[in-house]
Amino acid sequence: MISYKHWLYDYLITADFSATTAKYLNMLGLLIALLIVVFVVDYITRKLLVQAFVKFAAVSKSNFDDLLVKNKVPRNVAHIIPLLITLKFFPVIFYDFPAFETTFEKGLQVFGIILTLWIVRSILHTLKDFFKTLPSLKDKPIASYIQVFMIFAWLGGFMSAIAIITGIPFLSFVTGLGAISAVIILVFKDTIMGFVASIQVSINDMVRIGDWITFEKYGADGDVTEITLATVKVQNFDKTITTIPTYALISDSFKNWRGMTSSEGRRIKRALYIKQDGVKYLTDNEVEALKGIQLISSYIETRQKDISDYNASHNIDKTLLLNGRNLTNLGLFRKYIDAYLKNHSAINKDMMIMARQLAPTTQGIPLEIYAFSSDKRWENYEYIMSDIFDHLIAALPYFHLQIFELPSTGSFTK
Known part of the structure; x- marks a missing residue:
């Protein structure tokens, strides 16, 4: 066994090299030979493993294996065999230098921890991508949970690496961290808050x-x-x-x-601000003229009959328009809005439809339209709402009403 470890050393001694020089050159030669073997094995293993996964993914019905290849899981797993070979032959290379062997072995163990974390991360990213393809999970914050797991994994890996380098047993090292737990909590405050928030x-x-x-x-x-x-x-x-x-x-x-x-519709909630000095009682001639508006003609006739019967039964003096019951232009316009919305093809008739008067303001009387469009797409929704208000603004003069705007101009004579 010693001759196997000293094959170059024996040759150099016969070539009149000093024992010390021969030992260093023997170690260097064995290290170069091992690196060449490791790189070759790593290349071959990686190619074979990746190709095997690609071929399997091509015939598989699931996309999980495709995601494994995409996230380089086979590539990372392939590094395990060269790492094991290196750990196996390090005692041979550093047979005459036990101090070097210990140092390099610790370095390889730390690399093994990092490689393990790479593999775990690749698998978790694969799971994340796979879960996003599932209808029941694609809208869930899977990335948050993966990040939390990886934080603890990296923290555990870091502590393991420190324990290996310092030679302190892992449990003893973790126990010693209890003294600085408050500092750790402070450092990871945002992470902890984010984790709790993502769960909620x-x-x-x-x-x-x-x-x-x-x-x-x-x-x-x-x-x-x-x-x-x-x-x-x-x-x-x-x-x-x-x-x-x-x-x-x-x-x-x-x-x-x-x-x-x-839901079944997107809400339209917007008000027209009507100038208050335009609101008035309607004369019989004005009421007759508004009967030409088809959407409210039957309503006007019914209301006009009810009002006439009431005024007659109560002997109301109609020489003054204020007396008794009367129709107003704002009231009829509000009824017209209601009828117009109920007949509009883009309004959902199964949801609330309402035209309501809000409390008067310094900018006039708000006449609010409350309804729901059947089409919820933003572009179409805006078009529908604009079309409705274009029509209503244009209809206002037929009722002898005006929109309030600054500076306020024009007035109506009652």
Whole structure:
């Protein structure tokens, strides 16, 4: 066995080299030979293993094996065999230099820890990509949990490496860290907060990948593209990316539009501000003229008859228009809005439809339209809403009404 370890040494001694020089050259020659063997074995193993996975993935119906190749799992696993060969032959190379052997062996053990972490990371990334293809999991923050696991894995690997280098038993080394646990908690404060937040976000189903959220504090208004341990990425509608701390989702207020997108309609809630001096009682001639508006002609006739019967039964003096019951132009316009919305093809008739008058303001009387469009797509929704208000603004003069605007101009004579 000694002659095997000293094959170059024996040759150099016969060539009149000193014993010390022969030992160093023998070690160097064996190291070069081992490196060549290791590189060749690594190359062959990597090629064979990767090709085997690629061929298996080509015939497999599952895409999991394709993702293994994509995330370089076979490539990383292939490094294990060269590492084991190196560890096996290191005692041969450093037979005459036990101090070197100990140092290099510790280095290889540390590399073994790093290689293990690479393999674990590759497998976890594969699982993440695979889970994203599953309908039940694709909107869950899987990346957050993988990041948490990898943080603990890297922390454990780091402590193991330090324990190997210092020669301190792993358990003793971990026990000693208890004294600086407060510092560790302070350093990883954001990570811990992000981990807790990501769990709460997932359990409470507050945000999913693909949700449209509005977060005014961070200037975010768009679709959630990624949820990680520390951040949530939102692609705004102008294609910019906003990054939000994960814990902000539970500490601050934001708006999630998922309820709208999963409902049967998208809400239209906007008001027209009507000038107050245009509101008036309608004379009989004015009422007759408005009967020409088909959407409310039957309503006007019914209401006019009811009002006439009431005034007649109560002997109301109609020489003054204020007396008794009367129709107003604002009331008829509000009824017209209601009828128009109920006949509009783009409005969901199964959801609430309402035209309501709000409390008067210094800018006029708000006449609010509250309804839901059947089409929830943003572009079409804006078109539908604009089409409705274009029509209503154009219809106002038929009721002798005006929109309030600054500076206020024009007036009606009652």
